[in-house]
Amino acid sequence: MRAVRNTTHGGPRLLEIQDSPIPHRAPGEVLIEVHAAGVAYPDVLQSRGEYQLRVPLPFTVGCEFAGVVVEADADSGFAVGARVLGVAGAGAFAEYVVTPADRVLNLPDEIGFVQAAAMPINVLSAEFALGERGSLRAGETVLIHGAAGGLGIALTQQAKLRGAEVIAVVSTPEKGELARTVGADHVISPYNFLDETRAITAGRGVDMVLDPVGGERFTDSLRALTTRGRLLVLGFTGGSIPTVKVNRLLLTNTTIVGVAWEGLMPESSVSLPDQWARLVPHVARGLLAPVISDVLPLDRAPEAVAALDERRALGKTVLTVREP
Numbered sequence: 535m536r537a538v539r540n541t542t543h544g545g546p547r548l549l550e551i552q553d554s555p556i557p558h559r560a561p562g563e564v565l566i567e568v569h570a571a572g573v574a575y576p577d578v579l580q581s582r583g584e585y586q587l588r589v590p591l592p593f594t595v596g597c598e599f600a601g602v603v604v605e606a607d608a609d610s611g612f613a614v615g616a617r618v619l620g621v622a623g624a625g626a627f628a629e630y631v632v633t634p635a636d637r638v639l640n641l642p643d644e645i646g647f648v649q650a651a652a653m654p655i656n657v658l659s660a661e662f663a664l665g666e667r668g669s670l671r672a673g674e675t676v677l678i679h680g681a682a683g684g685l686g687i688a689l690t691q692q693a694k695l696r697g698a699e700v701i702a703v704v705s706t707p708e709k710g711e712l713a714r715t716v717g718a719d720h721v722i723s724p725y726n727f728l729d730e731t732r733a734i735t736a737g738r739g740v741d742m743v744l745d746p747v748g749g750e751r752f753t754d755s756l757r758a759l760t761t762r763g764r765l766l767v768l769g770f771t772g773g774s775i776p777t778v779k780v781n782r783l784l785l786t787n788t789t790i791v792g793v794a795w796e797g798l799m800p801e802s803s804v805s806l807p808d809q810w811a812r813l814v815p816h817v818a819r820g821l822l823a824p825v826i827s828d829v830l831p832l833d834r835a836p837e838a839v840a841a842l843d844e845r846r847a848l849g850k851t852v853l854t855v856r857e858p
């Protein structure tokens with residue numbers, strides 16, 4: 535089968551399209567014929583060997599997919615031919631992928647493979663962040679960094695569904711337009727977001743900051759919070775891991791919350807099927823539709839992963855593996 539392979543940890547552009555054997559399924563796993571695969575930030579990190587889940591070289595990259603079940607345990611709940619979406623620690627940029635049955639989700643008939651492949655990681659991570667980790671409440675104000683990225687869009691859509699007011703932080707006008715189309719109430723720039731946030735909130739600050747970027751903006755993110763605010767740490771696309779003087783937390787009753795949705799890890803404390811069941815009604819009504827700005831054939835995976843690495847991606851890119 536065709537597969538996108540990491541043989542060097544040399545970054546996105548050194549990923550190679552190769553012929554690779556169809557993976558074998560162990561008990562408890564599902565073999566899936568992949569129709570489409572989403573490009574996600576873990577692919578960037580895995581291309582350089584920097585992701586927390588270490589996969590020995592050489593390996594097939596790709597962490598999320600939509601497709602059709604080829605083989606599964608009789609008691610798995612998945613019939614051969616069932617339409618599904620899901621996640622894998624690696625291996626989704628290929629014609630077939632194997633993953634544990636608890637990482638596979640039923641795909642409603644009305645959702646196509648391309649749209650489905652763009653959803654799992656970001657939609658489920660956002661649900662975990664805003665629900666279990668952040669307890670976002672209706673009427674709260676939330677500031678979202680990287681709001682036109684894949685995760686930022688899912689966070690914005692779900693924050694709006696929970697009744698929050700959303701301030702989106704994005705680096706270009708094009709990204710700002712996108713953030714507005716998915717529901718952001720305000721769009722501001724990363725370069726003076728603290729002043730702009732204070733102006734929007736009449737000096738009060740926001741109840742929650744959602745931060746997939748990290749780096750130098752972290753301290754200003756803390757300053758942008760109101761008393762008893764919470765900052766959710768989601769990632770470090772900005773490159774550096776921030777440090778914090780903890781007296782800032784004491785003075786303002788601030789909470790910093792780590793968020794690690796573990797869907798790609800061998801063991802997950804979160805039930806993906808339970809999360810999916812909570813989201814499906816909104817998915818079916820089109821309220822969590824990802825914004826897909828590029829649909830490319832599998833062979834173009836290296837440039838698609840590079841676009842995320844180089845901060846050029848708008849919303850999601852999806853790779854098609856089979857003709858629709």
Ligand SMILES: NC(=O)c1ccc[n+]([C@@H]2O[C@H](COP(=O)([O-])OP(=O)(O)OC[C@H]3O[C@@H](n4cnc5c(N)ncnc54)[C@H](OP(=O)(O)O)[C@@H]3O)[C@@H](O)[C@H]2O)c1
Pocket residue numbers: 574575576655656659679680681682683684685686703704705706709724746747767768769770771772773793794795796842843844845847849
């Ligand atoms: N903790 C969790 O459970 C969890 C779950 C899912 C994803 N994540 C993490 O969340 C982060 C975002 O994922 P994503 O899928 O939304 O990625 P993405 O689509 O590439 O979006 C990331 C955004 O980060 C911003 N950014 C700022 N500085 C950047 C830089 N130097 N290089 C690249 N982007 C930069 C960009 O927005 P602007 O240009 O507008 O600043 C960009 O749109 C990743 O680190 C990912 O691993 C964490």
